[in-house]
Amino acid sequence: MTKQKTKRWSDYMWIISATYFALGFFNIVFAWLGVICFMIPLLMAILGGGKGYCNKYCGRGQLFLQIGNTLGWSRKHVAPRWLSSPWFRHGFLIFFLFFFIEMIWLTVQVANGIESLHETIHLLWTFNVPWHWAYPVAIEPWKAQFAFGLYGIMLTSLIVGVILTVIYRPRTWCVFCPMGNMTQMISKMKAK
Amino acid sequence: MAKYKAENERDRCVACGVCVSMCPRDAITIYKGCYAVIDEETCIGCGICEKNCPAGVIHKVLR
Ligand code: SF4
Ligand code: SF4
Ligand code: SF4
Numbered sequence: 001m002t003k004q005k006t007k008r009w010s011d012y013m014w015i016i017s018a019t020y021f022a023l024g025f026f027n028i029v030f031a032w033l034g035v036i037c038f039m040i041p042l043l044m045a046i047l048g049g050g051k052g053y054c055n056k057y058c059g060r061g062q063l064f065l066q067i068g069n070t071l072g073w074s075r076k077h078v079a080p081r082w083l084s085s086p087w088f089r090h091g092f093l094i095f096f097l098f099f100f101i102e103m104i105w106l107t108v109q110v111a112n113g114i115e116s117l118h119e120t121i122h123l124l125w126t127f128n129v130p131w132h133w134a135y136p137v138a139i140e141p142w143k144a145q146f147a148f149g150l151y152g153i154m155l156t157s158l159i160v161g162v163i164l165t166v167i168y169r170p171r172t173w174c175v176f177c178p179m180g181n182m183t184q185m186i187s188k189m190k191a192k
Numbered sequence: 193m194a195k196y197k198a199e200n201e202r203d204r205c206v207a208c209g210v211c212v213s214m215c216p217r218d219a220i221t222i223y224k225g226c227y228a229v230i231d232e233e234t235c236i237g238c239g240i241c242e243k244n245c246p247a248g249v250i251h252k253v254l255r
Contacts, residue, residue, distance in 0.1 A: 005213070050225025055209030065210075078248035084204050172246040174208040184207050187225025 010056045014066050017059025021158060024151045028134045028144065031151035041179050045186040054180050061171050064161050068170025079168040079175065089176045096178040099125055103149035111142035118145065121152035124159065196237025196252050202227040204249040211241035211250055 023030035037060070041053035054061060068074030082088055099122075109115040119132035131148060138144070161173030174180050198211075198219075205227035212220045212228065219234035220241060228250065230241075239252035 045225060051207045051209065051222060052225070054207070055212065055222055061208070076243070079246065081248065084206060084247040084249060089206075169244065169246045171208060171210055174210075175206050175247045180206060180208060184225060187207070191224040191226050 011062070013057050013059035014062035015059070017063050020059070021155065024155065025134055027136060028131065028147045028151055029137075029139060031147040031154070032143075034150045034154050037154070038179070041183050042186070045183040045190075048190060050187045051180065051183050054174065054177075054183060058179075060158065060161065061174055063158070064165045064170045064173060067162060068165040074165050074170050075167060076169050077167070079164065079172045083172070083175050089181050092176045093178045093181050095125075100153065103146075103153065107142050107146045107149060110145040117141040118148060121148050121155065123152060124156055193255065194235070194237040195255060196239070197232050197235045197255050198230045198237065198239070198241050199251050199253045200228050200230060201249040201251075204247060206247050206249075208246065210244050210246060214240050214244045216240060 020030065020033060023033075037058075041051075041058070044053050045051065068076070103122075106115060106118070110117055118128070119130070119135055120128040121131045123129050131151075135144060135148075157173065157177070161171075161177075164172035207222050207225055207227055209222055209228075212222060215235075216238060217234050217236055219231045219236075220228050221231075223229045228241075230250075237252055237255070241250045242252045
């Protein structure tokens with residue numbers, strides 16, 4: 001039924017995203033590349049590109065489409081309506097920022113020698129999962145701490161996003177994704 | 193003119209762009225990263241966008 005559209009290079013960003021997540025299982029230092037996924041969408045929105053990142057280039061969003069549509073692992077039921085309410089979206093953004101700041105704070109403490117390096121990743125805002133096996137070559141402790149922290153955030157979003165893709169529709173995560181929400185807020189401010 | 197058309201709840205749309213990539217007529221654009229806008233002239237009311245919108249905010253309605 002769905003017409004096959006001509007694919008462009010930007011339709012393959014999900015491969016980069018999948019590679020990113022795979023690399024984190026072998027060497028956590030690659031998690032630093034995730035900084036790009038935070039900078040580019042915000043910069044694009046600030047420079048007037050709207051939600052161009054979400055609309056065309058986000059590999060994580062495309063990964064959910066691959067899982068849900070190409071593999072067909074999705075019930076394709078619409079998610080509860082409150083998920084797209086401003087209350088939930090902004091509430092989740094604050095929740096997310098709290099953990100993001102906590103991650104930065106731990107990095108700073110490790111940099112100052114107050115805390116020692118935690119070779120774990122924090123998953124689903126609850127579990128500290130041992131991840132020392134993905135740290136083969138020691139680097140400066142704070143740099144490693146940031147990598148563990150950022151990878152935990154990224155992997156959490158992937159896990160939640162995949163679960164939502166299976167239960168509801170692909171890219172249900174995008175309804176309240178903090179990056180998507182922030183870029184839309186910037187876009188709305190600029191459009192005024 | 194088709195019997196149906198798509199209509200978007202602009203205040204709830206998250207501008208994710210799923211509908212844009214799914215629309216067989218390329219009738220949808222994202223207005224400045226804020227919300228999806230449907231070109232009523234081009235839209236054939238197939239409802240594909242409605243079936244794929246993760247937020248469930250775009251609807252197939254009678255013209
Ligand atoms: S909303 Fe988040 S996950 Fe979805 S496309 Fe945008 S940045 Fe990617
Ligand atoms: S798929 Fe739904 S939420 Fe996403 S841009 Fe289209 S109408 Fe908006
Ligand atoms: S109803 Fe069909 S043609 Fe109209 S905007 Fe939605 S997907 Fe496009």
